[in-house]
Amino acid sequence: MAARSEYMASKKAKTEEIIKEIIVFRQILYKMGCDDEANNEKVFVDVLNDFGFRSSYDKPFTYMGYRQMMERADQTMLRDFVLSLQHEPLAVLSNF
Numbered sequence: 001m002a003a004r005s006e007y008m009a010s011k012k013a014k015t016e017e018i019i020k021e022i023i024v025f026r027q028i029l030y031k032m033g034c035d036d037e038a039n040n041e042k043v044f045v046d047v048l049n050d051f052g053f054r055s056s057y058d059k060p061f062t063y064m065g066y067r068q069m070m071e072r073a074d075q076t077m078l079r080d081f082v083l084s085l086q087h088e089p090l091a092v093l094s095n096f
Contacts, residue, residue: 015056018053021053023078023081
């Protein structure tokens with residue numbers, strides 16, 4: 001039972017790290033003027049895969065898999081992470 005608990009905690013930590021990287025990546029797209037790619041979620045998922053992002057299961061993202069991951073994300077973790085990036089307002093919040 002303890003091994004399963006450790007596995008789940010590890011999977012959650014990996015997923016949170018992936019989400020943080022995706023938030024930063026989306027912000028970079030905005031700063032580079034790639035608003036169309038950052039705003040259209042289906043295109044954004046393709047861009048993530050093109051840049052080598054993978055799910056916590058080390059598989060390319062599907063649109064539904066990406067949506068589910070973001071919907072299940074801990075909202076407090078998301079808020080705290082975004083607030084830690086307060087260099088300028090993040091447009092990415094409207095996409096979560």
